[in-house]
Amino acid sequence: xxxxxxQKYKEAIALIDAAKAKHEAxxxxxxxxxxxPQSDRTEQIFSKTCDELKVYWQLQEKLKSGGYLAGGxxxxxxxxxxxxxxxxxxxxxxAKTDYDNLAADKKKVETDYADLKKTHDTLxxxxxxxxxxxxxxARDLEAEKKNxxxxxxxxxxxxxxxxxxxxxxxxxxxxxxxxxxxxxxRDIDPVRSRKLLFQAVDDVTKIEKMKDPAGELxxxxxxxxxxxxxxxxRWAPEVMLxxxxxxxxxxxxxxxxxxxLRDAALVKADPKGTLQSRGQALTVEGLALRxxxxxxxxxxxxxxxxxxxxxxGWKPRAKEALDELTAPxxxxxxxxxxxxxxQRYAEAVDVLNDGLxxxxxxxxxxxxxxxxxxxxxxxxxxxxxxxxxxxxxxAIDDADAAIKAGATASGQYLAGxxxxxxxxxxQAIQLYQRSxxxxxxxxxxxxxxxxxxxxxxxxxxxxxxxxxxxxxxxxGGLLLPSLRQLVMAQLPPPDEEKAIKEAIELxxxxxxxxxxxxxxxxxxxxxATRGLWTQSLNTYVRGLKPHLSREHYEGLKYIVENHxxxxxxxxxxxxxxxxxxxxxxxGLTRYFARDYTQAEKEFSRAIENFDRDARYHYxxxxxxxxxxxxxxxxxxEQGARLESDNRPTPxxxxxxxxxxxxxxxxxxxEARARVP
Numbered sequence: 001x002x003x004x005x006x007q008k009y010k011e012a013i014a015l016i017d018a019a020k021a022k023h024e025a026x027x028x029x030x031x032x033x034x035x036x037p038q039s040d041r042t043e044q045i046f047s048k049t050c051d052e053l054k055v056y057w058q059l060q061e062k063l064k065s066g067g068y069l070a071g072g073x074x075x076x077x078x079x080x081x082x083x084x085x086x087x088x089x090x091x092x093x094x095a096k097t098d099y100d101n102l103a104a105d106k107k108k109v110e111t112d113y114a115d116l117k118k119t120h121d122t123l124x125x126x127x128x129x130x131x132x133x134x135x136x137x138a139r140d141l142e143a144e145k146k147n148x149x150x151x152x153x154x155x156x157x158x159x160x161x162x163x164x165x166x167x168x169x170x171x172x173x174x175x176x177x178x179x180x181x182x183x184x185x186r187d188i189d190p191v192r193s194r195k196l197l198f199q200a201v202d203d204v205t206k207i208e209k210m211k212d213p214a215g216e217l218x219x220x221x222x223x224x225x226x227x228x229x230x231x232x233x234r235w236a237p238e239v240m241l242x243x244x245x246x247x248x249x250x251x252x253x254x255x256x257x258x259x260x261l262r263d264a265a266l267v268k269a270d271p272k273g274t275l276q277s278r279g280q281a282l283t284v285e286g287l288a289l290r291x292x293x294x295x296x297x298x299x300x301x302x303x304x305x306x307x308x309x310x311x312x313g314w315k316p317r318a319k320e321a322l323d324e325l326t327a328p329x330x331x332x333x334x335x336x337x338x339x340x341x342x343q344r345y346a347e348a349v350d351v352l353n354d355g356l357x358x359x360x361x362x363x364x365x366x367x368x369x370x371x372x373x374x375x376x377x378x379x380x381x382x383x384x385x386x387x388x389x390x391x392x393x394x395a396i397d398d399a400d401a402a403i404k405a406g407a408t409a410s411g412q413y414l415a416g417x418x419x420x421x422x423x424x425x426x427q428a429i430q431l432y433q434r435s436x437x438x439x440x441x442x443x444x445x446x447x448x449x450x451x452x453x454x455x456x457x458x459x460x461x462x463x464x465x466x467x468x469x470x471x472x473x474x475x476g477g478l479l480l481p482s483l484r485q486l487v488m489a490q491l492p493p494p495d496e497e498k499a500i501k502e503a504i505e506l507x508x509x510x511x512x513x514x515x516x517x518x519x520x521x522x523x524x525x526x527x528a529t530r531g532l533w534t535q536s537l538n539t540y541v542r543g544l545k546p547h548l549s550r551e552h553y554e555g556l557k558y559i560v561e562n563h564x565x566x567x568x569x570x571x572x573x574x575x576x577x578x579x580x581x582x583x584x585x586x587g588l589t590r591y592f593a594r595d596y597t598q599a600e601k602e603f604s605r606a607i608e609n610f611d612r613d614a615r616y617h618y619x620x621x622x623x624x625x626x627x628x629x630x631x632x633x634x635x636x637e638q639g640a641r642l643e644s645d646n647r648p649t650p651x652x653x654x655x656x657x658x659x660x661x662x663x664x665x666x667x668x669x670e671a672r673a674r675v676p
Contacts, residue, residue: 364407371398
């Protein structure tokens with residue numbers, strides 16, 4: 001023991017072997033005379049103690065020979081080793097990055113040179129072509145000058161004929177107005193009032209023939225004609241306005257617009273009409289013009305309709321329609337979003353196209369949403385899209401147009417979605433980052449962009465295969481994982497860890513919203529980003545409740561709540577294998593002390609910190625089995641799957657399960673046998 005205290009482990013091992021040999025030689029000759037006749041009849045305790053000390057000193061000797069016991073402090077030696085490994089790995093990563101950058105620069109220079117040479121040759125050829133075209137254009141210009149001169153002469157002759165025709169038309173109109181004055185029609189329209197004028201002339205002629213100087217007969221004729229016109233229309237125009245209002249609410253009924261406009265015009269022209277009837281007529285006119293796509297005229301009519309203090313049932317509808325034609329977010333964007341959520345993509349595109357006609361100067365958000373609808377239409381036909389998939393190119397064009405129109409944040413988000421679906425993850429990260437930066441603080445769509453950025457950051461690494469785990473190092477009778485295994489195989493690389501932490505911070509920003517509980521679907525996506533899959537799933541199911549029938553919701557809720565995954569702990573995004581090993585050791589102590597409840601908690605915490613070790617899942621299942629809980633079988637099967645991937649090797653697992661016998665061991669072995 002003194003030699004071991006001086007770190008002379010080889011000499012200490014030689015002495016302990018000699019002591020054991022002497023003890024072995026004498027212990028069986030002293031039967032019945034040991035110091036502990038009841039508990040250690042053959043004096044095996046001393047031999048086992050020698051074995052344990054020998055294994056321990058062998059381990060210390062390996063650490064010492066490797067230079068890990070600087071100053072006699074093993075903890076500092078290991079800490080120094082970890083730091084060296086970390087520094088070395090950082091140097092390797094930096095060297096590789098520098099090499100990749102130099103290679104990329106070389107390739108770029110070669111490509112630029114080839115492009116410049118190609119451009120030079122092209123410009124040389126184009127210059128020759130342009131020179132020839134200029135000469136031909138000069139000849140064509142001379143010929144065109146002659147043609148223009150001849151055309152000007154023809155125009156002058158035509159203008160003279162038009163002037164003469166206009167003069168004749170003016171004189172004819174004055175004649176018609178004069179005739180109208182003679183028959184009692186004041187300030188008539190020479191074009192639109194021809195029928196009235198002919199009727200008035202007929203009336204005068206009949207009256208003259210019937211010798212009715214008092215004019216009574218003529219008045220009766222006019223009254224009868226007006227009554228006949230009213231009967232022909234069946235319903236008076238002012239009555240029809242009440243029917244047109246709800247019918248014109250359906251924007252697709254463009255076929256009704258002209259008839260509604262005729263009734264509105266008659267009511268407006270009625271000299272006996274009230275302010276209320278005129279306002280209702282203007283409202284109908286505005287709705288009909290909107291449905292026809294004549295948005296400027298529609299705005300003018302609706303703006304006039306809402307003027308004044310007239311209180312009427314049609315006025316809120318007029319204000320609502322005017323608001324819809326004032327800002328895209330009032331109507332077109334919400335309606336298109338509802339159609340998109342129902343996967344009625346074609347109708348959503350039609351609504352957005354109408355919005356673009358109504359707001360040519362405020363097109364950015366409309367273009368961004370239309371591109372998103374087009375992308376989702378393509379994805380509805382094929383989960384894997386390419387740049388040539390129908391609809392993808394149009395979505396890309398919409399993204400570019402939205403950015404140019406000023407909707408930078410929404411346009412960059414759409415461009416990021418397209419890049420993500422095309423598998424261009426580095427580009428998608430850049431575009432989502434720009435979208436997040438472009439959204440104003442507190443904008444409702446900013447969180448959508450943050451979670452998209454976090455999702456793509458995680459996708460960049462989640463697709464990578466797990467590194468192979470090397471065989472554990474054997475020291476005496478113990479199987480110990482190598483230091484490189486702990487550092488390299490279990491911990492994520494620095495760039496991956498950085499990306500994971502950035503993604504978690506983005507999710508935390510969303511979860512810190514004061515009203516986050518009012519947006520369960522958004523909250524669920526943020527929880528998933530943090531790796532809290534069980535909470536995320538339960539929250540998402542609650543968020544779907546308003547969108548499902550009660551029967552469908554209750555069925556989904558039952559399946560999710562009773563799924564075996566609900567009984568497994570979630571793993572943290574950034575694994576902590578050292579902390580996991582600590583909880584695993586504490587769990588073993590609790591388990592073999594038959595404190596199964598606390599053991600289950602410790603094994604669960606081990607999995608939360610690192611879920612890639614079969615031993616943790618086996619012992620979590622054992623703790624649950626000892627308590628008669630459900631879920632043990634699922635944990636055994638998960639442990640078997642990890643063991644088949646050498647996480648850790650079967651030898652290490654067998655060493656951990658050495659004390660587990662009987663039915664528990666049989667159940668574990670059956671789970672192992674089911675894994676291919």
